[in-house]
Amino acid sequence: MSIVENLKENIRKEIIKALEANKAEGKLQYGEVPNFVIEVPREKNHGDFAVNIAMLMSKEAKMNPRQIAQLIADKFNQAGTCVEKVEIAGPGFINFYLNSQWLYDVLPLVEKEDSNYGSSDAGKDIKVQVEFVSANPTGLLHMGNARGAALGDALANLLAKAGYSVTKEFYINDTGNQIENFGKSLEARYFQELGHEFPFPEEGYHGKDIIDTVNRIIANEGKAYLDLEQDERRKKLIDIALDEKITAIRTALGNFGVEYDVWFRETTLHDSGAINEVIEQLKEKDLIYEHEGALWFRSSRFGSDDKDEVVVRSNGTPTYFAADIAYHKNKFDRGFDWVINIWGADHHGHVARMKGAVQAVGYNPDNLTVVLMQLVRLFRGGDIVRMSKRTGQYITLMELVEEVGKDAARYFFVLRNPDSHLDFDLDLAKQESSENPVYYVQYAHARICSILSASGEELPIAHKSDLSLLKEKAELDLIRKIADLPDEIAQAAKALEPHRLARYAHDLASNFHTFYNNCRVLTDDHELKKARLGLANATRITLRNVLTLLGVSAPERM
RNA sequence: GUGCCUGUAGCUCAGUUGGAUAGAGCAUCGGACUUCUAAUCCGAGUGUCGGGGGUUCGAAUCCCUCCAGGCACGCCA
Numbered sequence: 187m188s189i190v191e192n193l194k195e196n197i198r199k200e201i202i203k204a205l206e207a208n209k210a211e212g213k214l215q216y217g218e219v220p221n222f223v224i225e226v227p228r229e230k231n232h233g234d235f236a237v238n239i240a241m242l243m244s245k246e247a248k249m250n251p252r253q254i255a256q257l258i259a260d261k262f263n264q265a266g267t268c269v270e271k272v273e274i275a276g277p278g279f280i281n282f283y284l285n286s287q288w289l290y291d292v293l294p295l296v297e298k299e300d301s302n303y304g305s306s307d308a309g310k311d312i313k314v315q316v317e318f319v320s321a322n323p324t325g326l327l328h329m330g331n332a333r334g335a336a337l338g339d340a341l342a343n344l345l346a347k348a349g350y351s352v353t354k355e356f357y358i359n360d361t362g363n364q365i366e367n368f369g370k371s372l373e374a375r376y377f378q379e380l381g382h383e384f385p386f387p388e389e390g391y392h393g394k395d396i397i398d399t400v401n402r403i404i405a406n407e408g409k410a411y412l413d414l415e416q417d418e419r420r421k422k423l424i425d426i427a428l429d430e431k432i433t434a435i436r437t438a439l440g441n442f443g444v445e446y447d448v449w450f451r452e453t454t455l456h457d458s459g460a461i462n463e464v465i466e467q468l469k470e471k472d473l474i475y476e477h478e479g480a481l482w483f484r485s486s487r488f489g490s491d492d493k494d495e496v497v498v499r500s501n502g503t504p505t506y507f508a509a510d511i512a513y514h515k516n517k518f519d520r521g522f523d524w525v526i527n528i529w530g531a532d533h534h535g536h537v538a539r540m541k542g543a544v545q546a547v548g549y550n551p552d553n554l555t556v557v558l559m560q561l562v563r564l565f566r567g568g569d570i571v572r573m574s575k576r577t578g579q580y581i582t583l584m585e586l587v588e589e590v591g592k593d594a595a596r597y598f599f600v601l602r603n604p605d606s607h608l609d610f611d612l613d614l615a616k617q618e619s620s621e622n623p624v625y626y627v628q629y630a631h632a633r634i635c636s637i638l639s640a641s642g643e644e645l646p647i648a649h650k651s652d653l654s655l656l657k658e659k660a661e662l663d664l665i666r667k668i669a670d671l672p673d674e675i676a677q678a679a680k681a682l683e684p685h686r687l688a689r690y691a692h693d694l695a696s697n698f699h700t701f702y703n704n705c706r707v708l709t710d711d712h713e714l715k716k717a718r719l720g721l722a723n724a725t726r727i728t729l730r731n732v733l734t735l736l737g738v739s740a741p742e743r744m
Numbered sequence: 745g746u747g748c749c750u751g752u753a754g755c756u757c758a759g760u761u762g763g764a765u766a767g768a769g770c771a772u773c774g775g776a777c778u779u780c781u782a783a784u785c786c787g788a789g790u791g792u793c794g795g796g797g798g799u800u801c802g803a804a805u806c807c808c809u810c811c812a813g814g815c816a817c818g819c820c821a
Contacts, residue, residue: 221761229764238763241801251801276764277801322821363820389820480819492747492817499819506821534748535816560749561815602757605749607814609756614770620783621770629783637780677760689758692768703776703785722780744783 188306188672189292194224196267197235197282204261205239213257216246233273233281240278251278289665290653296668296724297646304671304731308679309350315517316342318528319439320357323431324368325393327438327583329562330530333608335583336599336737337559338528339444340684343735348679353522355448357513360428361456362506367391369420372427375400376419380409395434399427438584443592443737452509460512461504464547465497468511473546483507488542488551495539510540514554515547524553526682531558557682559604566612590615596737597624601688623692627733628741630695634726635742637707641719648720655717660701664721667697668728675735684736691732698725 187195201222208214222239240255247254255274262272271283296303318338321331339354346352359365370387377384379400386392403411403426411419432449439445455461465481468474473484479500486494497508517525529536537558541551564571564581571581586595594615601623602608614622638645656662671690678686707718730740 223761223763225760225763227764228759228767232764236764241763244801279764359821478819482819496819501819503819505819510821530815531749532815533821536821537748558749606757607750611756614756618783622783623769625783626769629781633781633784640780681760683760685758686760689768696768699784700786702780703782706780708780744781 207261234284235282237280292669293648293724307349314524315522372423464512485539511543518549560607627695632744651716660704664697
């Protein structure tokens with residue numbers, strides 16, 4: 187349990203004791219204690235913690251909330267709680283003011299836990315899988331994939347920090363219609379690049395990357411495929427190009443700081459018979475029926491989905507949805523307690539039937555969470571950059587990283603709630619100025635490192651310093667912020683919202699900059715210097731840990 | 745037409761299971777470097793929280809309705 191959680195828990199216990207004491211004396215009537223909140227008030231002068239229980243009990247106790255609050259405050263035993271003042275305020279809040287003693291325990295703890303600081307065991311023994319990006323391997327990664335990568339990776343890091351056992355997975359759609367299309371496109375380019383007339387398929391992939399791939403094949407193997415049977419030729423071209431694309435995707439993600447535990451190929455589900463198996467299984471449960479030559483899954487039986495879905499086309503080939511059912515069954519068969527998919531919002535219509543399918547194959551659909559993220563609009567010079575994958579007009583992840591850098595890109599993507607449409611300003615992201623929020627945070631870290639190396643003191647230092655010398659408001663505010671990290675992480679993990687951490691990082695940096703401008707660290711007062719170095723070092727550790735979760739580097743100099 | 749997401753300061757966005765006087769950054773204006781990194785700090789102004797109704801001690805948050813924008817409604821993925 188974190189220091190802050192511990193403080194809250196002690197206060198909670200004493201509040202309940204105070205309630206019981208009042209009840210025993212007949213001053214207060216109630217049945218169950220309502221589920222009340224101990225929260226950090228928005229206003230600093232409302233104390234360290236505020237409790238809303240009096241308002242919640244008002245109706246049942248048939249009393250004015252302020253009166254109830256007063257009864258609780260009267261019986262509240264401060265011993266062992268760090269509380270030094272209790273006040274009744276507003277409509278009936280009980281505000282608790284703490285002495286700063288507890289704050290001084292935070293710094294040595296942070297230095298001791300070091301890179302582990304902020305972690306918790308909230309997700310202990312829970313196996314969770316995060317599947318993200320899973321882009322079609324027929325092209326390169328675009329801005330939408332980049333957002334998914336930044337979000338998914340931060341989420342996975344966050345869950346791991348909160349104690350979950352996390353597996354990151356990329357699902358490769360290496361079969362199906364789009365792959366056939368890919369083959370036709372490759373074939374057409376192959377002929378064209380060798381100087382032959384060849385019609386380009388109507389729904390083909392126009393990207394230049396396809397031409398580049400074909401030219402590499404020609405460079406290596408020349409005209410070897412010209413005389414093959416068409417099927418054979420396409421298959422060979424696909425095999426080579428697919429490997430190349432997957433490698434390119436993996437490299438681009440690697441440059442973006444994203445590494446996966448598992449790369450899962452859709453073809454394994456076809457080859458192993460898993461898809462046929464799951465279809466048979468569903469037939470036995472009468473969840474599949476035939477209509478106009480195709481096989482349909484009764485998704486309308488489940489949840490809010492109102493339409494059935496084709497799983498096997500009338501030509502006998504399974505749809506992507508059939509593979510997806512088998513894939514999700516496979517995930518749960520592997521023992522994951524919680525399966526998280528990150529999808530673009532354009533796939534939202536698929537969520538209900540996917541959950542229905544999970545239920546149909548015998549698992550609890552509540553254990554599948556689909557995080558939808560809205561689409562990305564790219565701006566350059568104040569204008570929207572239009573993107574289209576089909577026509578090959580788009581900025582790739584690789585180009586993005588080259589242009590604005592990994593840190594800025596990841597910070598920008600993870601700064602916003604996945605629910606909101608993201609306007610990505612390329613000019614802003616690559617600006618090396620105060621307008622760019624990522625530098626604000628990194629600069630705080632670099633500043634600290636500079637002080638620490640100039641100090642001539644050995645770290646860690648907080649445990650051998652008199653921390654009670656830290657009395658300035660800026661110092662106490664900063665420690666308070668550092669102490670919040672474990673709770674921030676636990677909450678962000680629970681809500682699957684890594685963007686909260688970006689906010690936290692910014693706030694923490696802000697607290698540090700204020701401290702820096704108010705309090706000189708390398709001062710002649712040796713004891714004070716040591717205490718402030720302890721604070722600076724704990725700030726460094728906290729900042730670095732958060733940035734690491736977000737996939738942003740923490741530079742030692744800038 | 746139906747479903748999902750969004751609508752908060754000039755701009756980009758936060759807003760914690762409903763909490764107190766709705767907050768940041770940028771932009772604008774005024775201050776602070778012979779001192780540990782001025783990519784910083786300090787100060788100043790800005791709001792019918794899209795409109796309207798409802799629920800309650802209390803609503804940006806929950807419910808209804810309307811308006812605006814995005815997305816999805818395929819034997820595509």
